[in-house]
Every structure is written in structure tokens, then in C-alpha cells.
Amino acid sequence: MAETEYAVVLFYSTQGAIKAERALLRAGFAVKLIPTPRQLSSDCGTALRCAWADAEAVQAALEGAKVEYASIHKVTVNE
Amino acid sequence: MIYFDNAATTWPKPPGVAEAVLNFVQHIGGSPGRSGHRLAVEANRVVYDTREALATLFGVADPLRIVFTANVTEALNLVLFGYLRPGDHVVTTSMEHNSVMRPLRYLQSLGVELTVVPCSSEGVLDAADVEKAIRPNTVLLAVNHASNAVGTIQPVADIGMIARQHGLLLLVDAAQTAGAYPIDMDQMHIDLLAFTGHKALFGPQGTGGLCLGERVELDRLRPLTRGGTGSQSELEEQPDFLPDKYESGTANGVGIAGLGAGVRFVLEQGIENIRQHEQMLTERLLAGLQDIPGVCVYGTRDARRQTACVSFNIKGIEPSDVALRLDEEYAILCRPGLHCAPAAHRTIGTYPRGTVRFGLSYFNSVEEVDAAIRAVRNIAMKKH
Numbered sequence: 001m002a003e004t005e006y007a008v009v010l011f012y013s014t015q016g017a018i019k020a021e022r023a024l025l026r027a028g029f030a031v032k033l034i035p036t037p038r039q040l041s042s043d044c045g046t047a048l049r050c051a052w053a054d055a056e057a058v059q060a061a062l063e064g065a066k067v068e069y070a071s072i073h074k075v076t077v078n079e
Numbered sequence: 080m081i082y083f084d085n086a087a088t089t090w091p092k093p094p095g096v097a098e099a100v101l102n103f104v105q106h107i108g109g110s111p112g113r114s115g116h117r118l119a120v121e122a123n124r125v126v127y128d129t130r131e132a133l134a135t136l137f138g139v140a141d142p143l144r145i146v147f148t149a150n151v152t153e154a155l156n157l158v159l160f161g162y163l164r165p166g167d168h169v170v171t172t173s174m175e176h177n178s179v180m181r182p183l184r185y186l187q188s189l190g191v192e193l194t195v196v197p198c199s200s201e202g203v204l205d206a207a208d209v210e211k212a213i214r215p216n217t218v219l220l221a222v223n224h225a226s227n228a229v230g231t232i233q234p235v236a237d238i239g240m241i242a243r244q245h246g247l248l249l250l251v252d253a254a255q256t257a258g259a260y261p262i263d264m265d266q267m268h269i270d271l272l273a274f275t276g277h278k279a280l281f282g283p284q285g286t287g288g289l290c291l292g293e294r295v296e297l298d299r300l301r302p303l304t305r306g307g308t309g310s311q312s313e314l315e316e317q318p319d320f321l322p323d324k325y326e327s328g329t330a331n332g333v334g335i336a337g338l339g340a341g342v343r344f345v346l347e348q349g350i351e352n353i354r355q356h357e358q359m360l361t362e363r364l365l366a367g368l369q370d371i372p373g374v375c376v377y378g379t380r381d382a383r384r385q386t387a388c389v390s391f392n393i394k395g396i397e398p399s400d401v402a403l404r405l406d407e408e409y410a411i412l413c414r415p416g417l418h419c420a421p422a423a424h425r426t427i428g429t430y431p432r433g434t435v436r437f438g439l440s441y442f443n444s445v446e447e448v449d450a451a452i453r454a455v456r457n458i459a460m461k462k463h
């Protein structure tokens with residue numbers, strides 16, 4: 001079993017999550033939309049996950065594309 | 080069959096619209112923004128992509144500042160009921176559709192002050208008259224971009240300048256122009272752009288929306304409805320961010336999928352090309368109708384100053400009879416009457432009789448225009 005570190009980005013609006021996904025895919029990042037993990041928020045919405053190694057670059061890309069997000073979290077998953 | 084009722088709703092639609100609707104129903108179908116599974120996410124992407132296409136078309140920097148509604152009527156009601164308070168003053172025009180006029184008349188009965196600026200008998204609004212109507216308590220100018228009764232295009236950019244200079248918001252009813260005439264919210268200083276999806280944007284019926292400019296204070300603009308948004312489910316209060324604040328309840332995913340295809344078609348064809356084609360048809364139709372003895376054409380009669388919506392009457396025949404004969408004898412479909420705009424018909428002098436309205440679209444041809452002119456000539460001649 002290997003541990004993988006991910007960055008999970010939370011958004012206010014689920015449409016904001018799609019906006020982020022569209023902007024990051026265009027910028028060449030590998031990202032995935034996931035249901036917002038329960039431990040991060042009780043929200044029923046959508047969150048965005050990418051490799052933790054990309055976290056800073058993703059943050060910069062989101063700011064560059066004027067995509068608003070609520071917070072970024074480090075999540076470790078046993079896969 | 081010749082379909083000339085595009086000012087009411089466009090038909091046919093570009094082929095991609097039906098395909099997008101079918102694809103959503105058959106293969107996507109999840110609840111946009113509600114669950115995190117792949118079909119819900121895909122549905123949410125479809126909704127976002129339509130927002131993005133609309134943002135490109137109207138020059139909106141952030142697609143999330145576009146909120147979807149059931150039609151332009153709901154978008155207009157959202158602004159009028161959400162923004163105006165008793166004691167506020169609002170300026171509108173005598174060319175408005177009832178979707179602006181009826182909410183405003185009702186709000187007037189609740190204590191909102193209303194000025195209806197008269198337009199010329201050609202339906203033209205003088206921007207200077209709007210400025211003269213402004214009072215210390217004026218908060219909003221609500222203006223029709225183009226008349227659905229006679230097609231007259233109003234000087235919206237000039238009114239936008241006036242709104243800026245006086246610190247007011249400008250609300251534009253773009254039902255007749257969105258998709259048919261270039262609109263840039265920034266350049267025209269439009270703060271609130273209300274559009275309907277089923278006319279020149281070629282979407283299905285039941286789609287529309289509102290673009291919120293950067294100057295709109297969201298704290299002041301109350302939502303028309305509150306409810307589930309798929310976001311902040313832990314809260315019992317309505318979210319205050321966009322677009323969720325103004326989008327409660329499951330979205331019209333099917334319709335919005337079709338609307339996206341319609342808007343992308345407009346972007347691919349190019350709004351300038353669409354306008355050019357419609358203007359050419361309008362010019363031909365105006366000339367042909369005015370050449371018929373006993374036919375009176377209303378509005379500016381200048382294709383450059385109007386949309387592809389042409390209103391006329393035949394002397395001695397009621398508009399409803401003309402429309403019935405056009406349908407039964409020539410398979411030409413149009414709309415007679417007052418077109419939900421009694422104030423506009425008073426302005427151009429056709430109240431209560433109304434007019435016969437030919438609403439053309441990008442999909443109409445020169446041959447169809449010529450056939451319609453011949454049909455009107457025949458009807459007019461038999462009567463004289």
C-alpha cells in the first residue's frame with residue numbers, strides 16, 4: 001500500500017469548481033473533480049484534486065485565471 | 080412553409096441544439112452541481128460551458144456573473160423586484176414589453192416612483208429625454224434594446240454613459256437583440272443584461288438569464304427565490320456568492336445544454352455575419368412592403384436602425400385576418416396583434432388594433448422574403 005499526497009481545493013460554488021477545472025485543464029494540469037471530502041467540509045458539493053507537488057503551481061494558475069476558491073488542503077490517501 | 084415568427088421564438092434551430100438536448104437526456108442526465116459523481120459533474124460542466132459561451136458573446140469577464148433563469152421575463156423580474164424599494168425612482172421607456180411594464184406598474188402600486196419616457200412615433204428613444212427624467216432618488220434605468228413590436232434599436236450605449244455619469248444602474252432587456260445584434264456589456268456600459276434563450280440565441284424554450292456587471296452591489300439585489308443550490312448545504316441561509324445566490328432549485332440542464340449549442344453556433348457564424356444577413360433581408364422586406372399600395376409599414380423603415388422585425392398593416396383588413404390568410408393560403412406564419420407591448424403600440428399609433436409582424440431570423444432566405452412580399456401584395460390587391 002502506497003501513500004499518495006493530494007491537494008484538494010474547495011470552492012464556494014459548484015460552478016466555481018468547474019470553472020477551475022476548465023482553467024487548469026487548459027493550463028495543462030492533471031486534475032480531477034471529486035465529491036468534497038466529508039472531513040474537509042460538510043458541503044455536498046464538488047472539490048478539485050491534484051497532485052500535492054502541483055499545489056503551488058495550481059494555486060498560482062487559479063489566481064492568474066481569476067478563479068475564486070475557498071481553501072486548499074493536503075490530503076494523504078492510502079492507495 | 081415560411082416561418083416568420085422568430086421575434087416570438089426562433090425556428091428552426093441549428094442542428095446542434097437538438098443533438099445537445101438529446102445527448103443530455105440520453106447520456107448525461109445528472110443533477111448539475113448536486114452530487115459529485117461523474118454524471119452530475121458532467122451535467123455541471125455542460126451548464127458551465129454554456130455560461131462561458133454566453134460570457135464570450137456578451138463580453139462578460141467572469142462567467143459566474145451570469146445567472147440562468149427560465150426566460151428573460153424572470154431575469155427582468157429578478158432585477159426589478161430585487162433591486163427597487165418603495166421611494167426609489169426608476170426610469171423606463173414607452174417601448175417596453177409587458178415583461179418590464181407589468182412588474183413596474185405593480186411596483187408603482189407599492190410605492191416605487193416610475194417615469195415612462197415617451198419615444199417618437201417611429202419608436203425611437205432620445206437619450207437626452209432619459210437624462211431629463213433623472214431625479215435625486217433615481218436608482219435604475221430600464222431600457223429595451225430593441226422593440227419586439229417594430230424592431231427599433233435604442234441608443235443603449237448613450238444611455239449607458241448617462242447611467243455612469245449619474246451613478247445609476249442600467250438594466251437592458253435584450254430579448255430581441257441577444258444573438259442577432261452585437262452586445263458588449265463593458266463598451267455599452269450595461270450593468271444588468273437580461274436575455275432570453277429561445278430567440279436569436281437559438282436555445283430551447285425555458286432558458287434565459289441575467290448578466291451582472293461589476294458595478295452591481297449584490298447585497299442590494301435580493302434573490303427572487305431561495306432554496307437548494309448544491310453549495311453550503313450546512314447553512315439554512317441562502318449563499319451570498321455567484322451564481323448560487325440567484326439560482327435555487329435544479330437547473331434546466333436539458334435546456335441549458337441546448338442553449339449552449341445555440342450560442343456556440345452564433346459564435347461560430349459570427350454575430351457580424353448574422354446581423355449582416357438579417358439586415359439585408361430586412362432592407363428587402365421593408366422596400367417590398369412599402370411598394371404595395373394600401374400597406375403601411377411602421378417604425379424607422381431603415382434596416383440599419385432596426386432588427387429583422389417588421390410591423391405593417393393592410394388598409395381595410397384587420398391584422399388577425401391578414402395573419403390567418405397568410406397562414407391558410409400561403410403557409411406563412413407570423414404574429415398579429417399587440418405583441419405583449421401595448422405601450423409600444425400606443426407610441427407608434429397602432430393601439431388597440433395592433434399590426435402584422437414578420438420576425439425574420441438568420442435561417443430565412445431572400446426567396447422567402449420575396450414570397451412573403453408577393454403574398455401580402457395579393458392580399459392587399461384583392462381588397463382594393
Ligand SMILES: Cc1ncc(COP(=O)(O)O)c(C=O)c1O
Pocket residue numbers: 086087150151152153176178223225226227252254255275276287
Ligand atoms: C422585448 C421583449 N421583452 C421580453 C420578452 C419576453 O420574453 P420571454 O417570454 O422569453 O420571457 C420578449 C419576447 O417575448 C420581448 O420581445
